[in-house]
Amino acid sequence: MRKISCWIISFFILFSWGCVSIKKDYPDIQEYAFDVAHPQQNMEKQSDLFQINIEKFTATSRYEARGLIYRREESRFENDYYNRFHAFPADLATEGAIKWFAGAQQLQLITPDLINVKTDFLLQGVLIELYGDFREENNSGAVIEIQFTFLNQETLPPIVIFQKTYSERIPLTTTALGALMQGYTDGFQKIFAQLESDIIKNIFIVKDNGQEK
Numbered sequence: 416m417r418k419i420s421c422w423i424i425s426f427f428i429l430f431s432w433g434c435v436s437i438k439k440d441y442p443d444i445q446e447y448a449f450d451v452a453h454p455q456q457n458m459e460k461q462s463d464l465f466q467i468n469i470e471k472f473t474a475t476s477r478y479e480a481r482g483l484i485y486r487r488e489e490s491r492f493e494n495d496y497y498n499r500f501h502a503f504p505a506d507l508a509t510e511g512a513i514k515w516f517a518g519a520q521q522l523q524l525i526t527p528d529l530i531n532v533k534t535d536f537l538l539q540g541v542l543i544e545l546y547g548d549f550r551e552e553n554n555s556g557a558v559i560e561i562q563f564t565f566l567n568q569e570t571l572p573p574i575v576i577f578q579k580t581y582s583e584r585i586p587l588t589t590t591a592l593g594a595l596m597q598g599y600t601d602g603f604q605k606i607f608a609q610l611e612s613d614i615i616k617n618i619f620i621v622k623d624n625g626q627e628k
Contacts, residue, residue, distance in 0.1 A: 446501040447483070447592055449599035451511035451607065453518025464523035465535055465618050468568075469512050472540035472561075474505040483592070484546040486558070492546065498592055505542050508561065508603065512540065515607040521615055536618065537573065539564040547595045548584065555587040557598025563610055567621055576617045581606040 477484065477492070481499040486492050500507055516524045516538075525534045544560035560582040566573045583602035587594050 442497050444496075445498050445592075447498065447596050448501050448507060449511070449596050449603060451514050451600060451603050453515045453607075455518055455520055464521060465615075466523045466525050467516065467536040467538055467614070468525050468534040469509065469516065470537060470539045472505040472509045472512070472542055474503070474508075474542040475544075478504045478542055478545055483595070486546050486548045486550055488550060504545050505540075508540065508542050508545075511603050512538070512607060515604070516611070519611050522611070535567070535569050536576070536614075537566045537568050538614075539566070543580070544582070545599070547587075547590070547598075549590060555590055557583075557585040557587060557595055557602055559583050559599065559602040559606060561606065565614055565617065576621060577613065579613065581609055 480494070481501075481503055483495040483498045483500070484492055485495065502510075513524065516522055541562045542560075543562060544558055546558050548554075548556040548558050560580065562578065562580040564578045565576045567576050583605050585598035585602045585605075587598050
C-alpha cells in the first residue's frame, strides 16, 4: 500500500512539473497601424474633377510580411515577429492613398468596385522601404520610400505621365512603437501631399499638350 501511495505522489509531482514546464514564456503579438487623413477631407469638392483610380500597391521582398522592421546598423535589419502591422504594409499604404485622395479637392477617386466607370488616370505604387531607423540612440527616425507611376488611361495604350520615387525620414523623440507609427503617419501624409501636387501639375500639362485620346 505504501508503494502505491509513493507512486501516486510521484505521478502528481511529475505532472505538476510538466504543467509548469509548458508555461508560455514568449510575449503576446501586438498589432499596429498608421492612419492617414487629408487636411481638406471635409471640404466641398470642386465641380470639375479629374478622375483617378488607385491600383493595389506592391512591395519589395523585405516588406512582404507584416512584422515591423528596424535598422540597427548600416547593413543590419531586424524583423520583429511579435510586433507587426495589422495588415500587409503595401495594403496599408494603399488604404492610406485611397483615404488621402478621397479628400483631394481637384480629384475624384473612382474605387475599383465601380467597374462601369472608366477613369482618366491610374496610380500605381511600389513600397521600397518602411522601417524604424535605430542606428543612433539619439537620432531615431521613421523611414519611408515609395515609387509611384502615374498613367494616362485616355490613350491606347496607356501612357506613363511620370514615375517618381518619394522618401521621407521623420525624426523620433523616443523608440516607442506608438511614436514610430506616428512617424509613419506623418511621413506618408507628406509624401501624399507631394504626390497630389505632382499629379495635378502633370494633368494640366497633359491637357495643355492635348495628349488625351
